[in-house]
Amino acid sequence: MSSRAGRLVIDQVRQILAEVTGRAELAAIPSQTPLFGPGVGLDSLAGTLLLRQVRDRFGVDVAAEDLNLDALATVATLTAFIEERTGEAEPDGPDRAPGTGGAGP
Amino acid sequence: MIKCVIWDIDNTLLSGVFLESPDQPPPADPDMVSVLAALSARGIIHAIASRNPPEAASYAAAVTGHEFAAAECGWGRKSDAIGSILGELGLASDAVAFVDDEAHERAEVSFALPDLLVLSPEDMADAVGWPAFGPAVVTPEARRRGTMYAQRRRRQAEARAFSGSREEFLRSCATAIVIAAARPQDVARLHELSARTHQFNSTGEQVSEASLSALIGSAGQRVITVRLADRFGDDGMVGGCVIDVGGGAWTVTLLMMSCRAIGRGVIDVLLAWLAGAAARDGAATLTVGCLISDRNVPLRLALAGAGFRTRQVAAVGVPSALFSTQLFSKQLSGPPPALPAWVSTPDPS
Numbered sequence: 001m002s003s004r005a006g007r008l009v010i011d012q013v014r015q016i017l018a019e020v021t022g023r024a025e026l027a028a029i030p031s032q033t034p035l036f037g038p039g040v041g042l043d044s045l046a047g048t049l050l051l052r053q054v055r056d057r058f059g060v061d062v063a064a065e066d067l068n069l070d071a072l073a074t075v076a077t078l079t080a081f082i083e084e085r086t087g088e089a090e091p092d093g094p095d096r097a098p099g100t101g102g103a104g105p
Numbered sequence: 106m107i108k109c110v111i112w113d114i115d116n117t118l119l120s121g122v123f124l125e126s127p128d129q130p131p132p133a134d135p136d137m138v139s140v141l142a143a144l145s146a147r148g149i150i151h152a153i154a155s156r157n158p159p160e161a162a163s164y165a166a167a168v169t170g171h172e173f174a175a176a177e178c179g180w181g182r183k184s185d186a187i188g189s190i191l192g193e194l195g196l197a198s199d200a201v202a203f204v205d206d207e208a209h210e211r212a213e214v215s216f217a218l219p220d221l222l223v224l225s226p227e228d229m230a231d232a233v234g235w236p237a238f239g240p241a242v243v244t245p246e247a248r249r250r251g252t253m254y255a256q257r258r259r260r261q262a263e264a265r266a267f268s269g270s271r272e273e274f275l276r277s278c279a280t281a282i283v284i285a286a287a288r289p290q291d292v293a294r295l296h297e298l299s300a301r302t303h304q305f306n307s308t309g310e311q312v313s314e315a316s317l318s319a320l321i322g323s324a325g326q327r328v329i330t331v332r333l334a335d336r337f338g339d340d341g342m343v344g345g346c347v348i349d350v351g352g353g354a355w356t357v358t359l360l361m362m363s364c365r366a367i368g369r370g371v372i373d374v375l376l377a378w379l380a381g382a383a384a385r386d387g388a389a390t391l392t393v394g395c396l397i398s399d400r401n402v403p404l405r406l407a408l409a410g411a412g413f414r415t416r417q418v419a420a421v422g423v424p425s426a427l428f429s430t431q432l433f434s435k436q437l438s439g440p441p442p443a444l445p446a447w448v449s450t451p452d453p454s
Contacts, residue, residue: 036410041271045368047406048304063402067431069409 148247
């Protein structure tokens with residue numbers, strides 16, 4: 001259950017990213033690609049839409065909890081942030097980046 | 106403050122129903138034409154949400170003699186049409202009014218979008234005198250707003266058809282950004298930006314013209330303006346900031362950018378210029394004080410993308426920082442970020 005749910009979250013995050021940027025190829029983005037880096041270049045418009053979709057679909061308000069928006073570093077960090085808050089975390093799962101989540105110490 | 110009025114067509118903008126007399130559609134409603142004119146003169150823009158074919162919107166524009174920044178014609182829910190318009194124009198629902206003669210349409214929109222001001226045509230005729238429709242200052246930028254949104258539609262249509270990168274698109278548009286020191290005659294527009302911007306506003310507070318004038322003249326303070334133009338049109342002053350430059354560090358105490366500049370790289374350029382100018386001035390750190398609110402998340406995204414960080418970290422599940430001001434800083438070691446070729450900075454920094 002948790003493993004399946006974990007994959008679902010990361011797949012949904014990728015799907016949302018592809019939708020808000022209008023770039024279908026991002027539905028297959030590697031989980032460790034920096035979202036603010038040159039490859040994706042997440043701008044404030046697409047980023048706002050991404051955060052709104054995450055809030056609507058998962059009930060997780062990243063902007064309210066993560067002042068530095070570290071959760072938006074990669075698809076993996078955003079997925080971990082969502083899973084920590086929705087109880088769908090899979091502690092040793094393959095999609096989870098170590099030491100991330102943007103929730104502070 | 107209302108920035109945009111979204112209009113129904115049948116028995117609202119027109120004195121009758123468009124599709125009921127296809128050979129000779131009804132004329133414009135004279136009362137609503139007066140309202141359109143009065144609001145346009147104050148810098149309020151207009152849009153259409155109608156259960157009609159798209160040609161009804163062109164017809165309404167022709168007979169009323171007014172430009173509509175967006176038009177959604179179809180047979181879906183009005184609240185969905187309005188949602189699309191808000192997205193296209195980059196507006197929040199509490200900055201928009203909706204006018205429709207049908208009570209059930211008004212009820213549907215009120216239920217789905219409770220922040221929106223929903224009015225009958227009769228109420229709209231009265232509402233022209235309400236404070237929500239009367240900005241204190243009307244600048245040249247405000248009066249040109251309707252035209253600028255029409256330019257924006259043409260720009261967005263070309264952007265969708267463009268196959269290259271965003272930088273290539275901005276270059277192909279002959280984008281020109283000018284970052285300059287504020288002059289005394291800029292205070293009206295700077296005040297207006299402080300009152301009207303939300304998504305890219307670091308404080309959420311209006312700044313009076315008197316305060317801005319005083320800041321322009323003070324030692325240790327710099328007031329900066331940002332102007333934007335391209336081959337689609339001249340947007341005038343779209344942003345500005347106030348910087349405390351005393352004590353070997355630069356601290357931005359106010360940063361604001363119009364939503365008409367969204368997606369055109371202006372906020373990123375301003376943050377990059379600030380980093381370079383602060384470094385040339387000998388500052389080791391550039392700091393932006395930013396109110397944490399649900400309205401200016403786009404500004405925080407721009408700060409995060411440009412490498413600014415705050416030390417304050419909220420606890421898990423506790424949005425305790427909401428409505429506090431946090432300091433987002435960037436160390437200025439290493440070479441300053443490069444500015445695109447279309448940015449000019451006429452003042453020595």
